Amino acid sequence: MNVKTSMAAVSLLSVLSFGAFAAESVNADQAQSMQSIGTVSVSGVSASPTDINAQLSQKADAQGAKAYRVVEAYLNGNYHATAELYK
Numbered sequence: 001m002n003v004k005t006s007m008a009a010v011s012l013l014s015v016l017s018f019g020a021f022a023a024e025s026v027n028a029d030q031a032q033s034m035q036s037i038g039t040v041s042v043s044g045v046s047a048s049p050t051d052i053n054a055q056l057s058q059k060a061d062a063q064g065a066k067a068y069r070v071v072e073a074y075l076n077g078n079y080h081a082t083a084e085l086y087k
Contacts, residue, residue: 023060025053026067026086034086037065043080049073056083 026034040059042052052073060068065085072082 023057023065023085024067025057026069028069031067031069031084031086034067037085037087038063039071039082039084040068041080041082043078047079049079052079052081056081059083060085 040056040063042055042059044051044055047055053070056068056070060083063085065087067086068083069086070081070083072080074080
């Protein structure tokens, strides 16, 4: 029984620690003190704005960014967003 409890605790901690390092959304004022390192875009037919933000954060992480700022977002048959990445 202790093995199951330990495994559950380790799984929970690994999920929480992954979230702690995720790139965060910032506003224009916060971005002024950061260095731009490029852009990423996401789109999806059935994605919600929450899903779009999660996808932007994931792509920002993959590029080594600490933060991102949405610079374009629209709905034209499907959601689309572009974000500038910062470190």
